[in-house]
Amino acid sequence: MWTDPNPAQLTRREALHRLSAGFGAIGLAGMMGSQAQAAVKQQITPRAKRVIFLFMNGAPSHIDTFDPKPALKKYEGQQPSGKLYKAPKTSGFMSSPLQFHKCGQSGIEVSESLPALGSIIDDCCVIRSMHTNVPNHEPALLMMNTGNLQPIRPSMGSWVLYGLGSENENLPGFVVLRPTPNIVVGPALWSNSFLPSEYQATGVITSDMSVDKLVANVRNSALALAPAQQRRQIDLIQKLNHLHAAKREQDHALEGQIKAMETAYRMQSAASDAFDISREPAKMRELYGDTPFGRSCLLARRLAESGVRYISVYYTSTGSQPWDTHSDHYKNHPKLCADSDRASAALISDLKQRGLLEDTLVVWTGEFGRTPYSQETQDKNKQVDPMRRGRDHHHTAFSTLLAGGGIKGGLAYGASDELGMNAVEKKVHVHDLHATILHQLGLDHEQLTYRYAGRDFRLTDVYGDVVNGILA
Structure with a gap:
């Protein structure tokens, strides 16, 4: 058995070197990267490869x-009674003036405000028994996106990328599209x-859909170097970076930056293609709609x-927050x-037509x-204006729609009570939704855990059950 004469001064890197692993082991781990990681963490036969x-x-x-x-x-x-989050300033229960129609062969009732999604409802599952912890935007947003009410925890996309790695090493594995x-x-x-x-996600502002605006500096226009010259330049910079990193044990930010530079180099050709929706036929762009959300959904596909x-x-x-x-x-x-209806339905239909819906999970x-x-x-005179009523x-x-990725289509799962106040049948918490997406x-x-500050963290914390009733 090997022992060190002065173990207190031995670093992890020195230990690897003395055990004849040295930088070779680190390099091997870097080359295996996401594939090795996925092999460790993937225990269930996957039905989906990606999430939108x-x-x-x-x-x-x-x-x-x-x-x-x-x-x-x-x-x-009538005034609501029972346990309410806060005493409402309300004129009482307000029915919806919108008509609901039985759609598809499944006969799921969908509002007339969503005719396109209604037309493809047999490809979708509607969970009518969703619930979350609080009705304040900030904690509820964090709960839905990160599984925790308070900042700052890893987002679901980061957990997925950590667990599975990237399918395409020439593009970011996690992309966030938003028009503002x-x-x-x-x-x-x-x-x-x-x-x-x-x-970490790559954030993309989609107000201007030109590739150079979506992904800033994606082209090396300043120096106009040939690919071979650029490759030599990147190799030199990366060698210097690795020498710098060798002096800094477990500097994750630096390691991430080194990998990001390599990805950025490879993105020059891949991003110019993938992010360019102008390559789509006019008929396809029309299908999604010429709106920020429509263009973003097309880009997502x-x-x-x-x-x-x-x-x-x-x-x-x-x-x-337009829906507020x-x-x-x-x-x-x-x-x-x-x-939203037009673009969301176009996305699901387009994925299905291309054979991608089967292994792409769409969540709305x-x-x-x-x-x-x-x-x-109230109006400007602080008088109640009954024509301008809202909903708090x-x-x-609440309801969530899913499609593809091994989710059962043509299914309305769970139920709220007769007034839509509380989920009462087959209740699904946000933690359960996250557990199901990961499954x-x-x-x-x-x-799927990560050890930090002396404890193992996970997306669902100590909660969550897979909603088996919605799985195909």
């Missing part, structure tokens, strides 16, 4: 989309937190097709639905729902 997470910032109303509540008409105007930087909470929603920096593992698409506007309809609910809700959700009762809106935040019942990717949410 469509996030409706501000929270859509479940009773105006996927969860019809005709009983609300019976209680119209004005998002409540912001980068903490897609942070790698204490996970190594190589699992191109990235999925190119091997990006996890893609978040945030539905935002200059107001950052505290007033003028029935003026704004149909407009929002028209845009907000951070919570909206109250079955109205929220009063609601966390004890479909071949990851056991209880085994």
Whole structure:
């Protein structure tokens, strides 16, 4: 057995060297990278290879989309009772004026505000029994995106990339698409937190869809070097970087930066193709719609097709939370639905037509729902204006739609009570949703852990159960 005469001064790198492993072992680990990591952490036969997470910032109303509540008409105007998060300023229960239609062969009822999703509902699963911890945007956003109410924990995309690695080494494995930087909470929603920096998302602002604006400095236009010259330049810089890193034990930020530079070099040709939606036929661009969300969904499909593992698409506007309809609910809700419905359904249909839906999991959700009762809106004279009623935040019942990736289509799972106040049947918490997403990717949410500050962390903390009832 080998012993060291002065173990107190022995570094990890010196130990590897003396054991005849040295830098070779580190290099081997770097070359094996994501493949070795996936072999360690992947314990379940995967049904999905990638995720496209469509996030409706501000929270859509479940009773105006996927969860019809005709009983609300019976209680119209009555004040809600029981345990409420806060005493509401309301004129009472407010039924939806929108019609619900039985759609597809499954006959799932979908609001008239979502006709395109209704037309493909047999490819989708609607969970009507979602619930989360609190009805405040910031903690609910963090819960849905990171599995924790407080910053800063690794986002779901970072956990997925940590567990599976990237499918395409020439592109980032985790991409966040948003038309504006004005998002409540912001980068903490897609942070790698204490996970190594190589699992951080690449944030892309989609207000300008030209490739040079989507991915800044992707082309080496300043020096106009030939590929071979550029390769020699990168090799020299990376050698210097590795010499620098050798003097700094376990500097994850530095290691991540070194890997990021290599990825950036390889992205020059791959990104110019994958991020360029102008290569799509005009008919395809029209299918998705010429809106920020429509263009982002089309880009998401191109990235999925190119091997990006996890893609978040945030539905935002200059107001950052367009679905937060505290007033003028029935003026704004149909407009929002028209845009989201068209692009979301186009994405699911397009993936299916290309044979990608089978192993791509699409999720459509907000951070919570909206109250079955109205929220009063006052005019400039502080008088209640009944024509401008809204709906407040609601966390004890809301709906989430999933499609593809081994999820059972044509299924309405779970239920809220007759007024849409509380999830009551086959309740699904956000932790359960996360556990199910990881399961479909071949990851056991209880085994996907990372040790930090003396404890093992995971996306679902100490909670979560896979929702087996929605699996095909």
